Amino acid sequence: MSFPLVRNRRLRTSHAIRNLVREHAVSTYDLIYPIFVTHGSGIKEEISSMPGVYHLSIDRLEEEIREVTALGIQAILLFGVPEHKDAHGSSAYDANGIVQQAARRIKEWNPQLLVIADTCLCQFTDHGHCGIVHFDEAKGRAEVLNDPTLELLVKTAVSQAEAGADIIAPSNMMDGFVYAIRQGLDEAGYEHVPIMSYSVKYSSSFYGPFRDAAHSAPQFGDRKTYQMDPANSREALREADADVAEGADFLMVKPALAYMDMIRMLRDRYDLPIVAYNVSAEYSMVKAAAAQGWIDEKAIVMETMVGFKRAGADLIITYFAKDIARWLKEE
Template identity: 75%
Template sequence: MSFPIVRHRRLRTSAALRNLVREYAFSAHDLIYPIFITEGTGVKNEISSMPGIYHFSLDTLEDEINEVVALGIPAVLLFGIPATKDAVGSSAFDDEGIVQRATRQIKQNHPELLVIADTCLCEFTDHGHCGIVHVDECTHQAVIDNDESLEFLARTAVSQAKAGADIIAPSNMMDGFVQAIRTALDDAGFTHIPIMSYAVKYASAYYGPFREAAGSAPQFGDRKSYQMDPANAREALREAESDILEGADMLIVKPALAYMDIIKSVRENFDLPIVAYNVSAEYAMVKAAAINGWINERAIVMETLTGMKRAGADMIITYFAKDAVRWLKEG
């Protein structure tokens, strides 16, 4: 007796049935929306390499936040562009810095919205690096002083927590940054504030548009000495484990699209919440192709974000958050 080969076509016969048996999906509750805050008044300037994404001054920020809240997006990730920069990024840990003032404003008007503060120095230093730079006396080359950088990053985290940030998200990739920040937060009485660590952050070409948006391109050299080699996978597990041991509460993998295998590997090896960062060039490439009519933007975005969930992400930081939620609501 022979039997027919069944490939379960019956489970694909209607949209309702396909939805019923769908294995992975994302919702508004999984999304985090990045926002760029700048000094000045009346500022709402579109970022040329990221259509639909803007620089906001504090007085124009409220309309954007109202839209985010109305859409049901639960969290925003704040990046600040200061009026002035210096060698140590002092405006990053200034209690009246742009991120701190934006945080207070958001929490005053929308206490239910989670504010995640990016904790790094690159937007605030005049050299564009994520730590403190010194010239080596022997080689006469500029080098990052890892341990001194930790002191300033810890001060930044405490200042952000004082302003009302719900989550601290350090993106600097200095050795020992999670432990330094955890200790500083605890000593300042912020034991309840979780750390969403950029645990696995690659030295990627996908950050180009962000560096325009944040004004954070290095003025010399690159960040390969403190960000990961894109060729390395096992190193990602070592970096993630190190941050967990130091006190991280959530782990970010950045970028996401070219690193789905890394998201999956981190998910399979650790039980902390995993965050995929759908970065600026991933956004810009889709936008550019859509503007030229080469792709169906909605279909591409929804498929990509679903893929990140399938790989193991619990949360997704994405510039598409507002669009994605609208498309979800449309069905």
């Protein structure tokens, strides 16, 4: 009989022993902090559905970058809220677009901070979809055109790299988007710029607060023809396989909390860095419950982050990044 020779509690008897045998830990090096930049001046407006997260004009962005830097966070994910929207999302690939302006200024303030540029069109199109929309009269419905959209995504990625983005993060879920962007970046002389692909991105209900933040809700229909069905897992491996073959440098799972099984599946299958996106509703639900006094926010957040790491994530995109960095400094 193994008991009483085997007593698993021996390795839990003190704080020091628990630290000594801990299998997974979260550090500031794991964190990527999303930031929303917008046109105008003097703007620091809290997003109502995301407490503690703000729309920032570029003149108020520097203080945010200084804070992020002081906390030891080494990477940010940049989203733009443009002044102008049109059917083709031309502000996304404008050399003087809001993301491009912000990237240039951030690299002036802190050249060492990694600027990851979200590469999509939904914030920049007047219809809110992630590509060029065509109304098919024969079918009686609007369709997002795949291959013409790729051309605009390439233009967007190249313009972001030219502005100083260190990593391109395409989130559009068009077929062939990694290959098209990789080819475009290489031809433009940016073969050294990695691609952080939103490889496994589900058509999820957890994006609601983000759509408030990015002003990117579809004006008609939904995104189910290009984002994945939440019921599918084998399909995720096909998506990731394609991205690896096309030259992706990172593979992302979005959302993270309800899809930890997908993080584990990708970790077991690939050697590339795996990124978990702890999305807006995952953030806002915790903030709302904490505001009511129903949960211990720090304990819940840190347990969730360890869960992402245990599932196999190397990096975590989270709106909690600044909070986590502060809590880690207190330890």
